[in-house]
Amino acid sequence: MRAVTFQAPGEVRVGTVSDPVLREPTDAIVRVTLSAVCGSDLHIYNGRFPRVPPGAILGHEFLGRVEEVGSDVTRVSPGMRVVASFFSWCGTCAACLAGQMSQCQHLETFGFGQLAGAQAERVRVPRADTTLVPVPDALADEAAVMAGDILSTAFFAAERAGIRPGDTVAVVGAGPVGLLAIQCAALYSPVAILALDRVDERLRLAASFGARPVPADADATAAVRSYTAGKGASAVIEAVGSRESLNLAIALAAPFGTVSAAGVFAERDLPVDMARLFNRDLTLRSGLGNVPAVIGRVMALTVAGRLQPQRIVSHRMPLDEAEEAYRRFDRREALKILLMP
Numbered sequence: 001m002r003a004v005t006f007q008a009p010g011e012v013r014v015g016t017v018s019d020p021v022l023r024e025p026t027d028a029i030v031r032v033t034l035s036a037v038c039g040s041d042l043h044i045y046n047g048r049f050p051r052v053p054p055g056a057i058l059g060h061e062f063l064g065r066v067e068e069v070g071s072d073v074t075r076v077s078p079g080m081r082v083v084a085s086f087f088s089w090c091g092t093c094a095a096c097l098a099g100q101m102s103q104c105q106h107l108e109t110f111g112f113g114q115l116a117g118a119q120a121e122r123v124r125v126p127r128a129d130t131t132l133v134p135v136p137d138a139l140a141d142e143a144a145v146m147a148g149d150i151l152s153t154a155f156f157a158a159e160r161a162g163i164r165p166g167d168t169v170a171v172v173g174a175g176p177v178g179l180l181a182i183q184c185a186a187l188y189s190p191v192a193i194l195a196l197d198r199v200d201e202r203l204r205l206a207a208s209f210g211a212r213p214v215p216a217d218a219d220a221t222a223a224v225r226s227y228t229a230g231k232g233a234s235a236v237i238e239a240v241g242s243r244e245s246l247n248l249a250i251a252l253a254a255p256f257g258t259v260s261a262a263g264v265f266a267e268r269d270l271p272v273d274m275a276r277l278f279n280r281d282l283t284l285r286s287g288l289g290n291v292p293a294v295i296g297r298v299m300a301l302t303v304a305g306r307l308q309p310q311r312i313v314s315h316r317m318p319l320d321e322a323e324e325a326y327r328r329f330d331r332r333e334a335l336k337i338l339l340m341p
């Protein structure tokens, strides 16, 4: 089958690899109908995840149809339209039983060198009964493909920000996660959402989702202060994953505010303005998205029109053009790219 593999920093390749096969009776094989390129794929592309070996099949955001199931699979069957969270989970360990699936003792991620990824024609899904989620008929493909990672991640970012009706929210970074975080933050009825980014086009899109655009330049902190009568934003969502953006998010927060870090942090040692967190009674929250806990809710909100993830799709490209897709995304010439096998 055709698949996208990581080769070396700055190099991915579309090539022919062997088809996945059922290895365990709890496995399923899914024929991928749509996959997406995620910001964390760019971390791999840029060599920031050195544990991903050359040759690994990339991709962890996908939609497909079940093609084949192992003898112990009971909840999904061939032909079903399904998504999965970006990781496979067991459903029986202490963490899973406590509802903390993102801390599953047997967690395996797709497309990060553990499980083969889904930017391919087919993908093997272990523990298919827990990992695969049937997609409602009313949910469009281009929205459904985002439920397993980016949309759920944005949903958690907003939930962790502790937004109350009437709050002013700031979102640092209006890339794919930030734009969806704006949609999710709006679910909590804030009085305003300020969107910070350096790219005009992203700010325009943020504005079309109801946010107030703020150029992320040297005056950004002053702009947020002046908009909030000097206080700062009571909830700040950081959607970049860098030292600079995290400390900007901390600087924007009002006393007793919450900073919710949604970016994927590849750095282990990252200086944080701890004095400011302490002196202003701030709460800093982060974490993996516990996607299986909310995937049904984000799909329901999308079917109801309350979330519109498909609006961030900027490119639809054949899987065979994935090398160009990665280059464009890396140059920030694309917002959200979908790949069609």
Ligand SMILES: [Zn+2]
Binding pocket: 038, 039, 040, 041, 060, 061, 086, 149, 150
């Ligand atoms: Zn992702």
Ligand SMILES: [Zn+2]
Binding pocket: 089, 090, 091, 092, 093, 094, 095, 096, 097, 103, 104, 105, 106, 107
């Ligand atoms: Zn588990």
